[in-house]
Amino acid sequence: MSFEISPFLPELISVSIVAVFMAISPGADFVMVTRNSVFFGRTSGLYSSLGISLAIWIHVAYSIAGLALIISQSIVLFSLLKYLGAAYLIYIGWKTFRSSSTLEVELEADHAALSNLAAFKIGFITNALNPxxxxxxxxxxxxxxNPHTPIWVQMIYGGIISLCHLVWFSCVSIFLSQPALLKRFHDWKSAIEKVIGGLLIGLGVRVATTDLG
Known part of the structure; x- marks a missing residue:
């Protein structure tokens, strides 16, 4: 077995470019990391970012196994994935929208009201169920x-995609959890909760009603 990477450099470059655009494109992952970073602090945002990056490996696994094509061509499987993802976004969005009396903007990351495990699970589930x-x-x-690209090379591609998501969303979390920004967020906490909750609900409805195939 050859472990020479140079024959696959064109693929690697293409995958890396797509990975960057995949990570930075606005969507449910971004809104969820924003929500957790603003309301619960930097640590929660970082754990959500880690959850997103690890959930990428679920997509890598079924893609390498050749199941991505099966999922996309199966109305039942793809619809199940789509509606589960939509329901989760609407659920979190509704909790955010109506919880202005309990959510607090954390000015210190080590006092986050959301457990690290919960923050991780939110990021993981959001990405894993994202059609x-x-x-x-x-x-x-x-x-x-290429279908003949060795599995070990495809695993490298998966690592690149996962790393891009981890770096991007970690940067988002670090930026949004700056103390100066959090103080401003605190002044507009109720309005921000409504906006982010509404965005998540809107994303869920859009996922449920849009043909993504």
Missing amino acids: KTTIFFLSIFTQVV
């Missing part, structure tokens, strides 16, 4: 990656 992420991986592993 748009499935579409991204379908396009990467059917249009960019």
Whole structure:
């Protein structure tokens, strides 16, 4: 078995470019990291970012196994994924929208009201149930990656995609949890809760009612 990477450099560059755009494109992951960073502090945002980056490996696994194409072509499986993801976004959005009396903007990250495990799970589930992420991986592993590309190379591609998400969302969390920004967020806490809650609900409704195939 050859472990020479140079024959796959064009693929690697293409995957890396797509990975960057995949990570920074606005969507449920971004809104969820924003929510946790603003309301619960930097640590919660970072754990949510870690959850997102690790959930990427679920998509990598089924793509390498060739299941992405099956999922995309199965109305039942893809619809199940789509509605589960939509329901989760609406659920979190509704909790955020109506919880202005209990959510507090944390001015110190080590006093976050959301446990690290809970923050991680929110990020993980949000990405794992995101049908748009499935579409991204379908396009990467059917249009960019050659079917004969060795599994170890495809694993490198997965690592690049996961790392891009971890770096991007960690940067988002660090930026949004700056003390100066959090003090401003505190002044507008109720309005921000309504906006972010509404965005999550809107994203959930859009996922549920849009044909992503």
